Amino acid sequence: MADKQIPLELCPTSIINTGVYKSFSEWPLKKLMDSGAMITINTDDPSIEGTSIKKEYQKLIDTFGIGKEQVIMFLENSVNASFADDAVKEKMLNTIDSEINLNKKTKCLD
16 A cells, blocks of 8 residues: 555544554554555544544644654645645645744644
8 A cells, every 4th residue: 555655544533433443552653654655634523523633633643743744744645645636736735835834833733
């Protein structure tokens, strides 16, 4: 999957709630990242699981110590894996870049 850059849609809260892993610390996120897998971070069902995309990212920051660079990579992967046309993808990637540049003083998700 890593070689072919097949996107992995990972939903942290759902992975725990469905019993795939008992805790976030068991989840092999770092191993997936080190393999070069194309990872996207998502919410499975926010209203049922009581989560949001911001909360999902915060869990990864708190549990795995991922930094701004990894957050940006996951966001860019999400755009690139989408079925949007190239013009929309370019606009979304530019928005990510401009938002990150506006928030240079922040930790990650402020």
